[in-house]
Amino acid sequence: MLTDSNAARPRTKPERSAVSDTVSRVKGARLGGLLARGLIGAAAAIIVVVATLLTWPWTVVGPSADERRIEDLQRLSHAVDAFRARQHILPASLTRLPIEPAAPFHIYDPVTNRPYDYRPLGPLAYELCARFDAAQPEDQRHFWWHDAGRYCFALETIETPGPAPAAAPSATAPPPASAEPGVPATPPGQTGPDSGATPPVSPAPSAPPPAPPAPDTAGAPPDGASES
Numbered sequence: 001m002l003t004d005s006n007a008a009r010p011r012t013k014p015e016r017s018a019v020s021d022t023v024s025r026v027k028g029a030r031l032g033g034l035l036a037r038g039l040i041g042a043a044a045a046i047i048v049v050v051a052t053l054l055t056w057p058w059t060v061v062g063p064s065a066d067e068r069r070i071e072d073l074q075r076l077s078h079a080v081d082a083f084r085a086r087q088h089i090l091p092a093s094l095t096r097l098p099i100e101p102a103a104p105f106h107i108y109d110p111v112t113n114r115p116y117d118y119r120p121l122g123p124l125a126y127e128l129c130a131r132f133d134a135a136q137p138e139d140q141r142h143f144w145w146h147d148a149g150r151y152c153f154a155l156e157t158i159e160t161p162g163p164a165p166a167a168a169p170s171a172t173a174p175p176p177a178s179a180e181p182g183v184p185a186t187p188p189g190q191t192g193p194d195s196g197a198t199p200p201v202s203p204a205p206s207a208p209p210p211a212p213p214a215p216d217t218a219g220a221p222p223d224g225a226s227e228s
Helices: 018-055 065-087
Strands: 117-120 125-130 149-156
Touching: 065 125, 065 149
Parallel strands: none
Antiparallel strands: 117 125, 125 149
16 A cells, blocks of 8 residues: 655644844834834924914904903993983992993903903093003004003083072062052052053042022012012
8 A cells, every 4th residue: 555655744833034033023123113203203293283272373253352352341331321310420449330231341351350440530530451462553553552561531511400409489579469450569669550651640539519509589589470
């Protein structure tokens, strides 16, 4: 019976040469270096993106901090004017202003949270001050124009007249009563509608003429008996 010599021979692993081992090690080292470089590059890219997002000058929607400060000072000036109109005196400080829900105001800076500066200058004049981040353009000068840093605005309230005092009752004597009903009395110092003319005096009525005396018929003879 014939047997296969190759089948009967035990199989052994091929021996690796030293050159192949060296090549494998070099490939592994290169692969590890590439992987490490990739990780380092990815981390650097993430850092650059985060730094860009944090430092990018994004457009802020809404008023800036300086614009909000100007709005606060304008509302404070209206509140001070309203207080002066009611109390007829300027408030000693901004904390004395009453809170009105219909016209809210802020006495603190929106960024630093420091109170705005307020100082009365007289019975009607006062000033409001704030610290601004930047100056406004020179070609946009108006009353609320400001420079960078601390800047003050001098304001003045409008004097409102107080209520008029009640008139005292007159102490003059009442006019004299009229002599005849229905005829108005003449005020003292006047003689009639025309104060410069003297009213005419009506003449007194004349007495009636005396009656003629009655004839004496007692001693006179009757008619026809005077002669016989």
